[in-house]
Amino acid sequence: xxPRTLYEKxxxxxxxxxxxxxxxxxxxxxxxxxxxxxxxxxxxxxxxGRQLRRPETHLAVADHAIPTRQRDVIDEPQAAAQIAELExxxxxxxxxxxxxxxxxQGIVHVIGPETGFTLPGTTIVCGDSHTTTHGAxxxxxFGIGASExxxxxxxxxxxxxxxxxxxxxxxxxxxxxxxAKDIALALIAKIxxxxxxxxxxxxxxxxxxxxxxxxxxxxxxxxxxAGSRIGLVAPDxxxxxFIKGRRLAPKAAMFDAACAYWRTLxxxxxxxxxxxxxxxxxQIAPQVSWGTSPNQTLPVTAxxxxxxxxxxxxxxxxxxxxxxxxxxxxxxxxxxxxxxxxFIGSCTNGRIEDLRAAAAIxxxxxxxxxxxxxxxxxSAATRAAAQAEGLDRIFTAAGFEWRFAGCSMCVAxxxxxxxxxxxxxxxxxxxFEGRQGAGGRTHLMSPAMAAAAAIxGHIADARExxx
Amino acid sequence: xxxxxxxxxxxxxxxxxxxxxxxxxxxxxxxxTAREGLGKHAFHDRRYHADGTEVAGYxxxxxxxxxxxxxxxxxxxxxxxxxxxxxxxxxxxxVRAVIAPALGEIFHNNCLRNGVIPVxxxxxxxxxxxxxxxxxxxxxxxxxxxTVTVAGQPPTPFAIPPERRLALLNxxxxxxxxxxxxxDDITAFENTxxxxxxxxxA
Ligand code: SF4
Numbered sequence: 124x125x126p127r128t129l130y131e132k133x134x135x136x137x138x139x140x141x142x143x144x145x146x147x148x149x150x151x152x153x154x155x156x157x158x159x160x161x162x163x164x165x166x167x168x169x170x171x172g173r174q175l176r177r178p179e180t181h182l183a184v185a186d187h188a189i190p191t192r193q194r195d196v197i198d199e200p201q202a203a204a205q206i207a208e209l210e211x212x213x214x215x216x217x218x219x220x221x222x223x224x225x226x227x228q229g230i231v232h233v234i235g236p237e238t239g240f241t242l243p244g245t246t247i248v249c250g251d252s253h254t255t256t257h258g259a260x261x262x263x264x265f266g267i268g269a270s271e272x273x274x275x276x277x278x279x280x281x282x283x284x285x286x287x288x289x290x291x292x293x294x295x296x297x298x299x300x301x302x303a304k305d306i307a308l309a310l311i312a313k314i315x316x317x318x319x320x321x322x323x324x325x326x327x328x329x330x331x332x333x334x335x336x337x338x339x340x341x342x343x344x345x346x347x348x349a350g351s352r353i354g355l356v357a358p359d360x361x362x363x364x365f366i367k368g369r370r371l372a373p374k375a376a377m378f379d380a381a382c383a384y385w386r387t388l389x390x391x392x393x394x395x396x397x398x399x400x401x402x403x404x405x406q407i408a409p410q411v412s413w414g415t416s417p418n419q420t421l422p423v424t425a426x427x428x429x430x431x432x433x434x435x436x437x438x439x440x441x442x443x444x445x446x447x448x449x450x451x452x453x454x455x456x457x458x459x460x461x462x463x464x465x466f467i468g469s470c471t472n473g474r475i476e477d478l479r480a481a482a483a484i485x486x487x488x489x490x491x492x493x494x495x496x497x498x499x500x501x502s503a504a505t506r507a508a509a510q511a512e513g514l515d516r517i518f519t520a521a522g523f524e525w526r527f528a529g530c531s532m533c534v535a536x537x538x539x540x541x542x543x544x545x546x547x548x549x550x551x552x553x554x555f556e557g558r559q560g561a562g563g564r565t566h567l568m569s570p571a572m573a574a575a576a577a578i579x580g581h582i583a584d585a586r587e588x589x590x
Numbered sequence: 591x592x593x594x595x596x597x598x599x600x601x602x603x604x605x606x607x608x609x610x611x612x613x614x615x616x617x618x619x620x621x622x623t624a625r626e627g628l629g630k631h632a633f634h635d636r637r638y639h640a641d642g643t644e645v646a647g648y649x650x651x652x653x654x655x656x657x658x659x660x661x662x663x664x665x666x667x668x669x670x671x672x673x674x675x676x677x678x679x680x681x682x683x684x685v686r687a688v689i690a691p692a693l694g695e696i697f698h699n700n701c702l703r704n705g706v707i708p709v710x711x712x713x714x715x716x717x718x719x720x721x722x723x724x725x726x727x728x729x730x731x732x733x734x735x736x737t738v739t740v741a742g743q744p745p746t747p748f749a750i751p752p753e754r755r756l757a758l759l760n761x762x763x764x765x766x767x768x769x770x771x772x773x774d775d776i777t778a779f780e781n782t783x784x785x786x787x788x789x790x791x792a
Contacts, residue, residue, distance in 0.1 A: 139779045140772055144751045148772055150779050152790055160673065162623040171765070176776075188621060201621035208623060245790065252672040252696055268674035268700035269625075274765045280776050282764065284751070316608050317666040320692050350669060352695050373789035381789045416608045437664070441607055534617045543640065555612040555670060557635050 126391035130323040133263035145285045151275045152245040155231045156183040158209040160250030164272035165212040176279045181218040186230045188536045191526035229502020229528045232256035232470035239369025243358035243385040255346045259339035261358035286323040287397040293328040295405035300586050303338035304569040307345035308410035312420040319351035336365045337476040344471045348417040357389035412554045412567040414445030423584045429454040464547035465496035465577040469533040472550035473501025477570040478509050482517045484574035484588045490522035491580025497524045499531040535560045548576035593761035597686040598730040601660035601723035602649045610670035615679045629682025657684035662723040668697025677704045687731040709748045
């Protein structure tokens with residue numbers, strides 16, 4: 124048989140019917156449901172008088188619109204209505220639900236892996252573009268719209284167009300304060316925000332193999348910011364060790380049988396990729412986004428672009444527009460830009476490893492005066508784990524607020540949001556105009572860098588904060 | 591969904607790359623759970639000042655582009671969030687086709703599900719069309735013929751996968767279609783997978 128990539132193996136293993144023109148009907152093994160993108164899908168189900176084909180293959184949770192200051196009352200009436208609607212749908216259609224006040228609540232892309240719902244070799248969909256995250260387990264995972272969710276609910280299958288394949292090879296040794304987030308941002312800066320449109324991206328190389336699952340998830344999570352719906356890492360012993368023993372993971376002999384299958388998934392030697400991109404990690408300093416698209420990212424030590432020096436007219440226009448929205452001076456040093464807010468959290472960087480990296484910088488230091496800094500764990504389980512390690516006390520002693528789990532200021536659907544002109548050092552994934560609140564200005568970076576910015580009161584180099 | 595054949599009218603020019611779905615439909619409006627009546631929130635923060643007054647000069651606040659049947663945009667229009675509200679809002683505004691060198695992939699799929707025709711053309715062609723759109727020239731998008739015609743010029747061909755085109759022309763619902771055509775195949779797939787990967791059925 125012709126050598127195949129991981130993507131091709133996952134694709135082939137889920138074909139229900141070939142539809143021609145690179146399209147196929149794919150079987151969908153898993154669907155994660157949240158309160159914001161699902162209401163209309165359930166309405167369509169109800170209107171058509173349909174049941175879920177396999178209720179047990181879905182997992183519902185509220186994460187996007189919920190408050191993170193407390194969990195007792197939901198002040199925002201529209202958010203309360205949305206959560207009530209999710210709970211009513213869960214009851215009516217009979218799908219599993221991670222209750223808002225329960226131990227498994229959290230961001231869709233954090234709790235999937237934590238509960239063992241996310242498994243290698245599966246297809247996983249969710250009404251959320253960062254479903255790419257689950258590709259870190261060697262799963263074919265992608266974001267879909269509400270209408271597609273309805274089809275998955277009713278038919279457990281979805282028409283898809285086969286992607287081309289891109290191999291991203293990470294070579295060289297990285298600085299200990301260069302994280303997956305920096306690698307992802309550097310990659311997007313290199314290939315562009317649409318550099319991977321139409322491709323399934325697979326990350327390979329010794330640096331990837333050496334990464335813990337959290338960092339693999341960060342890489343795959345950010346893949347959508349390069350325009351690709353699919354980021355992948357081949358499953359290996361690190362993956363299996365992470366999964367073993369989780370509530371929904373296969374147990375005992377079934378686990379061994381599953382591992383035996385999962386071991387066949389990595390790309391074959393000699394498999395063909397349509398495109399190969401190589402990144403030398405030794406060249407990657409901590410990254411900071413300066414504009415309104417994630418590809419507008421520079422090393423923290425760099426100076427901002429000066430549109431007058433840019434010859435390509437469309438690139439010049441984009442730079443002018445971004446600098447103006449961001450309220451930045453062309454050519455100025457990025458480091459030293461004063462910030463008013465810090466957000467540590469999200470499905471990109473809200474895991475325990477991320478909180479540890481931020482706490483290492485915050486330890487025995489103080490948040491600069493005038494800076495409002497919040498830490499929002501990615502899940503209730505992450506929050507509990509962090510508290511067991513005392514990370515919450517490190518953060519609160521430094522002057523950070525310690526919150527309940529949710530999407531929070533990543534998407535600004537609750538009261539965690541920027542006011543016009545506020546400038547935020549954020550560990551989330553999107554620096555789009557208004558993403559963290561209308562008129563707000565977002566600088567994307569790693570948790571260590573965000574913590575350093577909180578302490579300094581301006582964009583700072585985390586490497587100067589660790590002896 | 592009703593079937594689609596052609597649409598003709600002015601095209602709003604958005605000569606900008608990476609117009610993401612947060613710009614098309616800001617997240618705070620996602621708290622609404624209806625899919626109708628979202629057109630008024632389309633491009634909200636570009637169209638309106640914080641006090642609710644119109645931003646003068648913005649293309650969608652300029653006649654004849656207030657409810658344009660066509661948008662011509664820079665690369666990567668509709669990138670970012672998967673929110674289908676972005677397409678529902680465009681549809682609510684009156685948009686029936688989006689012409690760009692590349693679209694966000696999830697947005698692209700969402701368009702196909704909602705009778706908004708995604709027209710992908712080479713960057714040079716789109717650049718030219720952006721000029722014509724800004725000048726107020728009428729555009730015709732013909733799904734049957736798979737062409738875009740800018741008034742007074744020869745038609746430009748585009749492509750939609752054949753089955754998707756057929757569904758759009760007839761206004762078929764994809765869920766109905768999948769269930770009607772593939773129910774047995776899906777069951778057969780499950781029967782095999784239950785044998786080969788029993789842990790997915792525990
Ligand atoms: S944390 Fe942000 S990116 Fe992740 S699921 Fe929530 S809103 Fe989406």
